[in-house]
Amino acid sequence: MFNSNEDTNYTYDPEEKNLDELYKLLENMFEINYSKIKDYLKNKIETSNFKNFADTEINYSRRIGWCIIARIIKPKLIIETGVDKGMGSVILSEALIKNEQEGFKGKYLGTDINPEAGYLFDDLYRKNGKIIYGDSIESLKKN
Numbered sequence: 120m121f122n123s124n125e126d127t128n129y130t131y132d133p134e135e136k137n138l139d140e141l142y143k144l145l146e147n148m149f150e151i152n153y154s155k156i157k158d159y160l161k162n163k164i165e166t167s168n169f170k171n172f173a174d175t176e177i178n179y180s181r182r183i184g185w186c187i188i189a190r191i192i193k194p195k196l197i198i199e200t201g202v203d204k205g206m207g208s209v210i211l212s213e214a215l216i217k218n219e220q221e222g223f224k225g226k227y228l229g230t231d232i233n234p235e236a237g238y239l240f241d242d243l244y245r246k247n248g249k250i251i252y253g254d255s256i257e258s259l260k261k262n
């Protein structure tokens with residue numbers, strides 16, 4: 120709250136116990152070995168990729184779960200309704216980049232009603248995705 124630029128959607132670091140519960144949940148949901156789930160986080164994204172963000176350390180917070188799920192199911196399309204600064208957009212797009220390196224191509228589509236939203240989602244990610252502006256339901260009807 121006091122040390123981060125992400126002061127509305129938060130970038131807290133889950134404690135070991137929280138992570139343990141998350142991994143166990145995902146293990147049950149996807150019938151994947153616990154250690155394999157942890158492996159998906161070994162190559163977490165580089166803080167340097169958050170070029171427009173002044174925090175020195177980026178904590179994924181709940182987005183850790185999103186990232187792991189994207190790595191497990193290797194989706195062809197991810198839709199995130201409401202991107203705000205674009206932290207989820209970057210994390211999900213990084214998961215898609217890693218999936219593509221393993222031969223599974225996917226696209227990212229983000230929406231937000233705020234025309235200022237998504238500024239973290241820069242050129243590095245636009246190759247395989249985009250953010251569309253306006254009401255999510257209206258935008259998704261058109262795309």
Ligand SMILES: C[S@@+](CC[C@H](N)C(=O)[O-])C[C@H]1O[C@@H](n2cnc3c(N)ncnc32)[C@H](O)[C@@H]1O
Nearest residue numbers: 128201202203206207230231232233253254255
């Ligand atoms: C909780 S924030 C999203 C946080 C983001 N997913 C992240 O990982 O940091 C919710 C966002 O939804 C957007 N929003 C609210 N109502 C909307 C609507 N009807 N259509 C599209 N976006 C909307 C807001 O502008 C805001 O940026």
